[in-house]
Amino acid sequence: MTPWNQVTIVGTGLIGGSLGLALKRAGLARNVVGVGHRRSTLDRALACGAVDDATLDPAEGVRGSDLVVLATAVGLFESLLRRAADHLADGAVVIDVGSTKAEVVRTAEALVPPGRAFVGCHPIAGSEKRGIAWADADLFDGAACAVTPTDRTPADALGRVVETWEALGMRVVRLSPAEHDRLLAEVSHLPHLAAAALVRAVSPEAEGLVGTGWTDTTRIAASAPALWRDILLTNADGVAAALARFRETLADLEDALADRDGEGIERLLAEAKARRDRIVGE
């Protein structure tokens, strides 16, 4: 594909930094501008080559760019867009990489001015780690990326955005913003709540008895609390629905256990194993 002339990445943390590295390595961006709220982070992004230029000012940062990527916590998108909207170049495409989409897309479409396009995106890649220190040009390769166009999304902008993710090795899945949030509640937001609740279920005396099973099951409970507060708040209904399904299965297991129903327990476990083996391709 034709590379973007200038890409602005607002928020050069794990995802933003990795995206800068990946775009540059793939030759998809001639110039990358980083926007941050801490000079030290921008200096590290410059030092590791994730960005070519850097500024603390979103308005200045988006000037002249044909692609602008919102890669901060979801809760900051609105104020950032308000500050930068009037400075977006004619024809600029704005995308985000946030973990929820309905509220984000609604807000962004209201703020991005005529002649500029917004395309909601969610590359399903990352880790519980935070910050530019963990940036990795390979982060996106082989993972899924949800793209959530609406009837207001220009087809050409959508096409270029899809091409960009695919050029980074991602499998693009097109979903409506609402559908995205319903499904991501199941595979991402609910597991975060479950991981946090599993940590809380541990008595102090049990802390020395954790093994690798526990460590893996709770790994995402080490994610940044403020990021996840935003994600959960912007998808509260989707998460509530997923939680309800989850609690139903827990109740089934609890009943089977109370009845000492070995066959029933084994069936539930075997179904889960077969399903997971299939999903992860084992």
Next chain:
Amino acid sequence: MTPWNQVTIVGTGLIGGSLGLALKRAGLARNVVGVGHRRSTLDRALACGAVDDATLDPAEGVRGSDLVVLATAVGLFESLLRRAADHLADGAVVIDVGSTKAEVVRTAEALVPPGRAFVGCHPIAGSEKRGIAWADADLFDGAACAVTPTDRTPADALGRVVETWEALGMRVVRLSPAEHDRLLAEVSHLPHLAAAALVRAVSPEAEGLVGTGWTDTTRIAASAPALWRDILLTNADGVAAALARFRETLADLEDALADRDGEGIERLLAEAKARRDRIVGE
């Protein structure tokens, strides 16, 4: 420590096979006998050096051994001990490596004849993988091992068993069988139920959207269903108590979400993160 003269490992799967490799590498066993119910498994255990001799007959397998390790599914211990008890050498020490202890210890203490000792053990090491093909001499190194003596456990047998686990690099934690089961329900059995229920919460349309977070959180749902049926059934009350604590936290999170209580959600997530970071030493 003085090595065991002959160690019999009943069940040469992931744990039994790894134990054979580890004991031999550390020079803790002069001879290792494997007992299995499939010739092919025993042949692989012989081929990889996890055992020196092998038999399908538990009675023959334990003859002349000063250490006998039960390393099959917990549900098989009773029938194996019934077949082997009369053939245990005078002074032999019998241990198990099962994931629950109260029922196991009660059963084993009733079946192990006078002049032979039983010491309940639970090396907290393993994986969702099964079988001798995954055996690994390093499996135990650095992990915790619960040892659950009772007032019937001879001090010398207990001492030698603790020394053996420590010589394999394990951190031995002494607990009563009941305490073990209560605590393991929290750090192991509950996470297994949660992982299975998380898999079940996924809609078919969401299957293509899983990322590494989901894959790690649900990894243990790929464990062997029959093994886990036994574990859950032999600790049904402990698991029910842990489930109750877990559901309380889920309800707190659900309430905070319904109230759009961002501060409350962030506090719960931050507490879980701080606790987990401390537990895993990050």
